[in-house]
């Protein structure tokens with residue numbers, strides 16, 4: 001029965017002269033999401049509102065699912081629209097609408113009419129009153145409540161007439177493309193896909209980098225990261241995923257540095273490489289899935305030691321989250337099942353039995369000197385052999 005959707009978006013950040021940028025980005029992201037659905041749609045901006053009109057038959061559930069991946073949408077209202085064939089006919093349509101949508105009539109309601117077209121014979125107040133009366137005649141068990149109704153029935157008089165009452169929550173946030181771009185350090189774990197989702201939710205476009213260590217990490221482990229990037233790209237749009245071969249660097253650290261410092265030194269080098277690629281691709285920051293105290297490499301001391309190599313801002317949206325809270329988001333965005341597949345991660349292969357939890361930065365820097373010029377060469381080679389995969393849902 002529904003043939004259109006009214007898209008509600010938060011007003012925050014859309015006031016003033018930037019409003020159209022926000023709306024245009026939102027329209028573009030909606031179009032992108034709907035390309036993956038069956039059916040043809042027209043997405044249009046009319047008098048400060050965004051509508052999605054179905055031009056052909058479409059799958060309601062599927063369409064709503066995809067609209068729920070568009071950041072910037074706060075609510076999705078399924079709309080019935082009808083031709084203007086007089087007020088009496090309209091009342092009949094509304095009475096039928098209520099019956100179709102609400103089988104239980106033991107509810108309070110209110111009619112909220114808006115006239116975008118002033119030549120309609122009744123004004124908004126008259127429509128509210130007359131139509132309220134027609135609904136009460138049809139369903140005597142319903143009651144009017146103008147303050148906190150169960151059902152707010154919206155009637156918008158435009159070229160056609162729009163009827164809607166349900167709001168399906170959207171993901172919130174800001175449309176992708178309204179902020180800059182950032183580089184996500186994406187591993188095969190639970191955390192980093194969630195971290196990417198959370199920063200993208202603020203309108204930030206995402207590129208990603210994955211460090212793999214063949215043959216210590218398998219093709220399947222890499223494929224898992226590609227799969228995770230694809231799941232995240234449902235929300236973010238296409239992701240440029242850089243795959244960096246980290247094996248020789250890891251072996252070199254393994255040979256030259258104390259084993260309990262391996263993880264920290266490795267993470268410092270990962271950050272340096274990620275920052276290098278970020279700079280070349282016009283990213284304005286890095287994103288990681290770190291959270292204080294989760295593992296030895298994420299104590300405050302370790303984070304400080306890792307962070308010390310970066311000059312760009314590092315966004316760590318999960319920093320104050322407990323694991324369970326992260327898992328809840330991972331389940332919501334459908335990355336959890338993929339993240340828990342048991343393929344090895346390049347960090348777990350070279351981990352020491354007793355990694356330092358309070359690294360001493362001076363010691364770390366001293367030991368890093370053992371890596372010598374060879375490290376620069378290895379980093380150069382790693383960057384030159386960057387494999388770029390464009391991932392898209």
Ligand code: ATP
Nearest residue numbers: 185186187189190191192209210211288289290347
């Ligand atoms: P995750 O669940 O995201 O893998 P984790 O709990 O396993 O995180 P670490 O392995 O310490 O934690 O990694 C911390 C962060 O460093 C990750 O969230 C990710 O952003 C980045 N990272 C770790 N390993 C890699 C890798 N192989 N490639 C790219 N980024 C990585």
Ligand code: MG
Nearest residue numbers: 187188189345
């Ligand atoms: Mg990990």
